[in-house]
Amino acid sequence: MEAVEPPEGLADAGRALWLAVVGEYELAPAELALLAQACRTVDEVEAISEAIAAGPVVVPGSTGQPKVSGLFAEARAHRVVLARLLEQLALPDEGEDVGKTPNQLRASKAAQTRWSLHRERHGAA
Known part of the structure; x- marks a missing residue:
């Protein structure tokens, strides 16, 4: 199996996912495109998580009321997207359909x- 280089611009988490998947599976071009999007999404989730850790959980709302940081909703949305991308790849769980x-x-x-x-x-x- 020929090694497929990771797309440009991936951070550590996305690059690790790429290398783990292409090291184990031979993917068609469309699947590689899905994997690239999943890797970018992993990097985005990581960046959002770092921003959440660095900032306050509660922030002032539009009228000054306390509200949860919008980063939590972004993290949740990105995790949903990531789950859908990985589901579309249909990679087997360990020991299942290997x-x-x-x-x-x-x-x-x-x-x-x-x-x-x-x-x-x-x-x-």
């Missing part, structure tokens, strides 16, 4: 879903 490519994993998941729907519709257990 050796299957992401495309094979998606195909298996689709087949399992179809089979479950078939059983529900036709009353099979």
